[in-house]
Amino acid sequence: MTTSDDLRHSTTLSLMAAYVAFGVLHELAHLTMASWLLPAQSFPVEGTFPPYKSSSSGRLASLLSHVARVVLGRYSLIHLPPASQDDTTVRAIRHAGWLFSLILAVVCHLLHLRARERTELCDRKERSSDNIIQRLLNTLSRLSIFLNPAVTFAAYITAIEAIATDLLGFIPIRPPSSSSHFIICFCGNFGVLLLNPSWLSVDGGRTALDILEKMVNVTMMRGAQSGGVVTFEPDYYSAKNKRKPSSFLPPPLHGVRSRVVNAKRTDLSKGVRNKVAKDNCERLSGNLRGWDKLEYNINNGGGQLVRGFYGHTRFATSSKASFDGTHPHQWSERRVFKVYSFGSSSSSSTASIDSSSRWMRRIGVENYITHNGDFDFFKVNGKFYDVEVVQQWLENVLGTPMPTSVDSATIAGVIDLLRCQGSFALSIRYALCLTLSSSKVESNPIVAYPTIEDYEVIAKTFEKVLDELLDSKKSNVSLDDISSSEEKRMQFALLVSESLRGNLAAHVVKVGLGESQRRSALAMSKLSKFISSDEEDADLVDFVRATIRAFFDNDLLHSTRTFMENAKGSFGLMIASSLDAHRQTCFAARGQTMSIAFYPRKGLICYGSEQAAVKAGLNYENPRGNIVQGDSREADNAVRLDLDDLGGEICLLDWGFAEDAEPAISPPNRHLVVEKMMNNRVNVVLLQQSHKKFKPLSKRLTLLENNEFVKPLLGESADPVLADIQDIPRVCKQIQDDWHDVGLNRMTAWNLANCIRARMKAHVDGKIKCHGSTVDILVTGCEVSLWVAEQFVSDLQKSFPKLFIKAVSSNKILGLFGQELPMPCTGFPYSQKSMDMKDPIIIIVSHSGGTFGPLACSNLLQSFSSSIFTVTSEWDTQIGKQLRSMHSDDLLSSRIFSTEVGVRPAEPCSVSVVATHQLLTNIFGHICITIISDPHFSKVAGSIIRERDLQILERCNQDGLKALEEIVGVDCKGNPIHEKRSKTELELRSAGDLWANHILENAKAYMMSFVYILITVTSGFPLISAVAKACGSSGSERAFYIIRFLDALIYFWLPQINITIIRLMERRNLRHRMVGRTVVVGDCPWVAQSAEAFLSKIFACSYSIAGVNVLSGNPADHLVHRHTHRVVRGSLLVCGRPDGRLPALTSLEASTCLSVNQASSIQSLGGTCESITIGHNKSKLPLSHRAIYLKSHRPLFLSEKILDNIDQEVDLAQQRRDKLREESVSRWSRLSRAASSIIESTTRNFDGSFLELSLSRSRQAKTTRSSASLLGAYVNLERDARKKRTQGNDIQHTESNIVNSMIKDIQGIENTRRVFNEIDVDSDGVVSLEEFIEAYQKIDAGTSKEHLQMMFEEADVNNSGKLSFDEFLRVAQMPNLLAELGTKNRDSRGLVQVQASKEHYFGEELRKHSTPGIDSMAMSRSQHFSMELYESRVASLQRFVAMTVMFHQIGYRVQSFFSKVSFGVLGYRMDRTHSIMRIATTASPVSGADVRERMEELRLVLKIERSVHLIITTWKKWKMETKENMLPARKDEVQFHSS
Secondary structure: OOOHHHHHHHHHHHHHHHHHHHHHHHHHHHHHHHHHHOOOOOOOEOOEEOOOOOOHHHHHHHHHHHHHHHHHHOOEEEEOOHHHOOHHHHHHHHHHHHHHHHHHHHHHHHHHHHHHHHHHOOOOOOOOOOOHHHHHHHHHHOOHHHHOHHHHHHHHHHHHHHHHHHHOOOOOOOOOOOOOOEEEEOOOOOOOOOOOHHHOOOOOOHHHHHHHHHHHHHHHHHOOOEEEEEEEEEHHHOOOOOOOOOOOOOOOEEEEEEEEEOOOOOOHHHHHHHHHHHHHEOOOOOOEOOOOOOOOOHHHOOOOOOOOEEEEEEOOOOOOOOOOOOOOEOOOOOEEEEEEOOOOHHHHHHOOOOOHHHOEEEEEEOEEEEEEEEEEEEEEOOEEEEHHHHHHHHHHHHOOOOOOOOHHHHHHHHHHHHOOOOOHHHHHHHHHHHHOOOOOOOOOOOOOOOOHHHHHHHHHHHHHHHHHHHOOOOOOOOHHHHHHOHHHHHHHHHHHHHHHHHHHHOOOOOOOOOHHHHHHHHHHHHHHOOOOOOOOOOHHHHHHHHHHHHHHHOOHHHHHHHHHHHEEEEEEEEEEEOOOOOOEEEEEEEEOOOEEEEEOOOOEEEEEOOHHHHHHHHHOOOOOOOOOOOOOOHHHOOEEEEOOOOOOEEEEEEOOEOOEOOOOOOHHHOOOOEEEEOOOOEEEEEEEOOOOOOOOHHHHOEEOOOOOOOOOOOOOOOOHHHHHHHOHHHHHHHHHHHHOOOOHHHHHHHHHHHHHHHHHHHHHOOOOOOOOOEOOEEEEEOHHHHHHHHHHHHHHHHHOOOOOEEEEEHHHHHHHHOOOOOOOOOOOOOOOOOOEOOOOEEEEEOOOOOOHHHHHHHHHHHHOOOOEEEEEOOOOOHHHHHHHHHOOOOHHHOOEEEOOOOOOOOOOOOHHHHHHHHHHHHHHHHHHHHHHOOHHHHHHHOOOOOHHHHHHHHHHHHHHHHHHHHHHOEOOOOOEOOOOOOHHHHHHHHHHHHHHHHHHHHHHHHHHHHHHHHHHHHHOOOHHHHHHHHOOOOOOHHHHHHHHHHHHHHHHOHHHHHHHHHHHHHOOOOOOOOOOEEEEEEOOHHHHHHHHHHHHHHOOOOOHHHOEEEEEEOOOOOHHHHHHHHOOOOOEEEEEEOOOOOHHHHHHHHHHHHHHHHHHHOOEOOEOOEEEEEEOOOOOOOOOOEEEEOOOOOOOEHHHHHHHHHHHHHHHHHHHHHHHHHHOOOOHHHHHHHHHHHHHHHHHOOOOOOOOOOOOOOOOOOOOOOHHHHHHHHHHHHHHHHHOOOOOOOOOOHHHHHHHHHHHHHHHHHHHHHHHHHHOOOOOOOEEHHHHHHHHHHHOOOOOHHHHHHHHHHHOOOOOOEEOHHHHHHHHOOOOHHHHHOOOOEOOOOOEOOOOOOOOOEOHHHHHHOOOOOOHHHHHHOOHHHHHHHHHHHHHHHHHHHHHHHHHHHHHHHHHHHHHHOOOOOOOOOOOOOOOOOOOOOOOOOOOOOHHHHHHHHHHHHHHHHHHHHHHHHHHHHHHHHHHHHHHHHHHHHHHHHO
16 A cells, blocks of 8 residues: 655655656757758757767767756857858747647646546546547556646746746856857856865855955946946866866866946846856856856965956946947957967066977967946057047958947957067058058058958968977077077077068969968968068068067066057056956056955955945955964955056056966066065056056055044945935034044145145245136036035135135136146136135035045146145045155145045935044034134235134034934934934925825826726726716616717826825815926025935936936025026925024025015915925014924024013013903003013113123014015114114205214214323323223223234234224224134134034124123124124034935935836836936046146146246346446446545
């Protein structure tokens, strides 16, 4: 009896057997279709299909290999002859498998059902059937095997696998790793790696795959429309050749190139990773091919090969982002040549030589390059040729069509010409095309170039002579001996010339020649068209010598050097060749950055154009652990080498092969210094193109590990935009704390202060001519960095109106000074003559530190000034590297201001903008305190700002952190704040939800319409028809048409009906237009522009049905003029309101509110735009939809305090009125009079002259004033304070007001005159310092003499040591004089530091030290400038952060909607745009190709100008001395004659 265990055992065996059988049948279907469509000789060979080997043993081995692959691997390799590589054949063979498997599964299912039916009805008589198919099923169903459901289950599994592989294409059809073409039919896995052998053996390269993906992810910030990776592996890894070469020679390698064109909403880093894994990993294990091979496994005694992956992400500039234009680029396809192997000089000389075959073998040759920048021209025989001409010429020279029109592919073609060491055929081609005196680049050459077959024929002459020289029986000569000896090279050249001259003389093609003789004659005939065989002509000898030089010298390093010396453009270049990939690769940089990171402990090397990308190794550990354990050895720390992209530099990395540890370098470059890295395992050879003196390599390396200034890359985040926003309070707090500590920024600030003092001293000494073209401080940047910098410059220029401070785009500077032909700045007052760039102080603002424009300016502007500083995200950036190269690397010469934010990959910028603005606020205060600390500097700069203003700004800046915490909902430590403080964030996100619903309504309505149409059309019952039928309609013809008509109307108006339903459900405005939404952002320029960029990038990848159009404008300027004509029902307007509670900003807020009201008043059908205001004033505009209030958390200003006290008194009076009214109606009269007296007293105190102000920091009054109310209140206060009218004085006319004001001003001057005369004790008409100090100390004995002396010197404009009446009048009109005397600008450690005000309200000290008789509103006027600074530096920043929170909520809701409704299929990431260009490293719109040449030219011009100036000065001085010496002689002569 069969047990359950036996049954399970038999079922398992049946399932396994059936699974294998169905897999074999599936592959046989492919092979059968291939045998029908392919030529007759197509059969398996070496595991491929077709053809067979000729020998029986070969056929058997091939058959066994193929059977094993089909049974165990469940795939087969089908060889496609070149003639059969058409899409029809491929599709037929591919689809035959899955169709057969699917049909077979269905048949097995039917047989299983029929077998079960037969079992159940075995006792019944089988009915006959005339159906032949039915008969067949009945016959087959008698087989007991089909009773087992495991068979059917296995059939369906095989069918599903087949559909996944053959139909859906989850496999590569034609793997690029093979020179032959195959169709591969199998089920594949994904996995990949790049870099070092020690990372392979543990996890098959999966950890290194993570590093590769991270590097691609970071490099994508430079632009990533497409990307690719190439790697090299031994030929015997492929299915066509399993023979392993000898151990002492490097194995032949072939390149495996993987390329991906990114879609709009896909992640390129994941796409590249998956593609590389698909092309390079084993099918079953998912490990990289070779992970367990001896040559890659160090622990097994191998380690001869190093696995390298060379990748590139592309942001297209010269063409569309297409697959053909994707890097890595290759011009010529892989081709086998006879190649002589070269090693290092030491290995070549010591190797044993048995025969020439020891040196020469047939190897596949292919070259790959990756390139950042632009390739413009190439020089041949001293003449430059345009890249388009070079492309056409290469097609003729190389005999290969141009693979793509992009300029980078042309570099690959040139490298194919140049890299020819070891191959005579390639060397002959190089010499013929580039070294002859007649060589030139032609798009259509008159004489056809020889083919590659002709070059191989000609090469036989060279090979024969060389083989004779290397024959060990005759001499003991090696390749390196000939290569290193010029004498042996000459001997070699003479022997070849003699042999070749005879061949050229007998090159006539005759009838009856053999095939080889005919080909030789034909090749010599073509060569004779370029080379003369006459003995008197030296062309042949020169040609042979050039060929031999190329054969011995043109290795990877020399080829790169030759290209860089003759190419014009900007290059960040990687060059790899199958001839050298076993031991070396080459990098070059000129005009584009290139960095190489070495990780000795991890056995890892990373390189990249983006500095941050090479830090990916910091985030991962070697799967087997560090090669060098512990952190004790400083030499084992990870370091980075930055190539000189300004002057141009080439770097060769050579890690040796087998026992040959020395670098393989040809003789022309053996003089270069070889540096050892990676614990002496890797050789580094550097070749500089510039003539400047470089430091040793050890001094150029940047420490990556154990370096506090180098930030590791951030970890992955599900929402990078939200992470950036929530990090804002912590970053701002960190910047402020760091500024008050002794660190990098303080050292940089110290250097900046020294430069400021030197510039101001030059002004004081009259060494600088002040005119309209003078530039004292130049601030430059691009996009968001420039907008923030422009606000910084605006504040600085207002503070010092006599200085010349300009903010200019980096692109404009490059256009004016960085090109041979200056680019005019149309619409801007900038030109070479309008900007006097003589040693200005330059501040480059670039948060990424790698944007092309600012980076190029950091190089270019070194020709104009040595006082260059940068504001960037961290110390370790490209611009930081350039500025460190100007000075020593010690902190005392630091030129880098760092926000310490690090790399932020999210393209919508939030924390980077806030951090830059915050740091610039600190720099602003430091510059101001440096200038105003010296009276002479302050006087020359025309200083408006006072130290009291800086103290108020610092206090507002510090208190603003609490406001930022409430806006983003996270405190400075990264923890969520209490829900009682999160009201502001919730209100902002609520507004974001509302607008997100506006934007999503079309998508929701579309889905509702789809569902309605699907149901009604499928069921045949539209809504009205269904209702009519349910109601029992009579069905008359008239009713039928009416019902159909109503259903048609519903279909027509269905989207609008659904939108109306949605709005009713969500309780939103019904009058908005049912179209796409437009969002208009209104605020001061830097906030409006930055917020517009943020929101537009948030929606860059959204679907069109839920997209927005984003505009911006300044509500105090042009918002009404630019955008009100676009206002329609449903337009969305968000506007930042300045804090109008401050009198200096009241008019600005009133203008902003007027703009909002005007935009909101434009209505149609009762609907208008939906406006939201964000600001620090609680009052809501009557036409706005919502007013979001931001708490300021700062003390009140004096004017606010006065108005608050007045409002509080009014509130109290109103409360008393209400209370008394409730208590008794009969006492109304008496209490009314009491209230009236209170109001009158309040009115009398409107001037604020004798108000007793409370010390409370917050507002006491509950009244909220609108902008109009505030404007009226402050106008009244100012007017009353100025007039100080008496009870009965009433002036009727404006003219009388003006005359009265002038009279009072004159009276004030007269009063000041009397005081001046009293102070002037000696009545000499001026006040001396002693008289000044004595007089003011009588008022306040606590005032120090030092402070009074500083005020005296500031008032003494002409430096006479005494004050005239006009100078004294200026001092007397300063109401905050004595309050200024009490301030200081250094902390307890002696650091120059702006001390935050500690007043309960701003102005408390003013009132305390005020001169008797000065009213409070007059003192408040002295705070107007600090109010403006509060608005531009603090309040505007809070509004920007609030907008980012609101906009993030909008974007997040829209992003989540599509992901949820499509189960992730339609998901996208709002932190990226389609272009993926977080850092604009591409030269746009101004090219940087001429920056290096212009720098040298400008430096030369500057030297000449200084020399001319020195000569003129010396000549004038000599002339004056000569004239002075001649005067006494003339006097003596006159006296002599007179005597």
